[in-house]
Amino acid sequence: MQVNNNGVISFLVSVSQFTPDPFPLDDGRRLLTPFWADIDTTNGGTLSYRQVLRFAQNDAIFLEADDIIRASFVDMRDFVSSWMYITTWDSVAFFGASDTSIRNSFQAVMVTDGRYSFAIFNYGDINWTTGAASGGDSGTGLGGTPAQVGFNAGDGVIFYSAPGSRTAAVVDIETTSNIGVPGRWVFRTDNSNIEGLECTTSGV
Template identity: 40%
Template sequence: MVFRRLALPLLLASLAGSAQAIPLLNFGVGPSGFGTAFLPDNDDQSTGRLSLPFEINFFGQTFNNFFVNNNGNITFNSALGSFTPQPFPVSAQPMIAPFWADVDTRGTGDVWILSPNDDTLAITWASVGYFSQATDKTNSFQLVLRNRADTGAGNFDVDFRYERLEWTTGDASDGEFGLGGTPAQAGYDAGDGTNFLVLPGSRTAAVLDLQNQSNVSPSTPGLWTFAIRDGVLPGSSPSNPLLPIATDSGWQFDFNVSLGQMYFIDPDIAIGYDYFLESGPLFASVLLPELGDNAYEVWLWNGTEWVFADNVLAGEEYTLSEGVDRFRVLGIEESVALDPLNPTAFVTGLTFDGSGAVQVLQNPIVLSLPVPEPETYAMFLAGLGLIVAARRRVPS
């Protein structure tokens, strides 16, 4: 079970369509555990303008209101009835979309809302079918917005939670039996043509894999978390790094890059890391964080084995020859005793020798040691600061 079942509010469907922003009214949890359905069974409908429980800075645009659209998304400028997802960016339509597709609740499923406190908003699409009134496959997914004004005015977190994904496409989007055609898209879009994020598999059959993947931990399949800070895209600063897909061996990053622009990625900590470029422009340089003695080793691949290249100091941008598709960093001290919940513990800066989409793997090199006696185990871990590769930090 991925969803959080919290005390939920009721928003009466009869209020939808009002020109004024409607506050979220807390009438109780309802029989579902997600609140009370606030949209009638429908195809392509939306609520009226609703009041956000807190103000957000969505990439330089401040919003206090929003619309919930039946087709798996919320928007901020106006309601949206489009059922076939357009590739992001979409002009003048700021949107957060856990699963933008042709949802049809006339056959099965409901859409629910919750705002249990002033710092939380959640929308749940529970057991929803697809157009036209299909019930043979259903999807259950959730969007959660969390106020993070404690880190800066307008800052917030976005969670996508996928419990069950069985269909990708409605019949009117050229689908057949819920598949094929133009599949669903997941992500967010500021509507400015610049700031957007598309989750892996969007607009392909692989979008169903979102329920089996995570950028938090392999142990939390279906959970995706994003930190929106200071109105800028993740990756633009060490305090707001990109978060990857968690894999069995490490972390996979998918993002767009520009020539010479540095991007910050946020891994867990081990004694070193291997960085692999799966696709896109080559690695041009690396900037490593201040940690311990601030001294690292960079190793390069000669085609058959790793070869020591240079000693590198923290804070000094190191050029990776004429561009490489992989490199290794060693020298992270065992005695540092890093906090695994610290989101900026080892944030790496990368530049690339070109522009375009890239896919980067960052695999931790972990220290293998014998398990100590039980009574000394907790002290042992605290002293060495060992972190299991499968663990993942939640951004602050």
């Protein structure tokens, strides 16, 4: 697994590409894409990631994740996670920004009990969609080819593209959800059953 600066978590291979391709991709790239776009942390913001194993001293964050999974999937009412990987893009700017005060904050949380696995995408303030090298406006971070949100199994068949991906509407991803909680998207990732995909919106 590799955390890429461009808003992508990839498996087997790294992803340096900053302009997102439309899903599905059939080139073997297995991707989680909370916000695939041309992020430039040298212009501001931070990328951090950590693996967490369940112990008594950090039980609270696992309890929170368990509650999210149980509420999102009716057949997971007994889910108890044991491992978590948290990746956070905090107040990140876009490549080519002439106004580096325009920032995005978002997070991907991978969680598993050893049998079932899920990805939780959390969105804070989203203000830009596109880096300048992807055709975006250097003053606004809008236009061009906007960010892709979702996941891709790499086989050209199993994928999910959140509504608004690669359109101007992705700037409002923090107001939408597939579980009824604005700014949060949850996916089951351990098998081919793509679940919990009803799209709900709030505040738009």
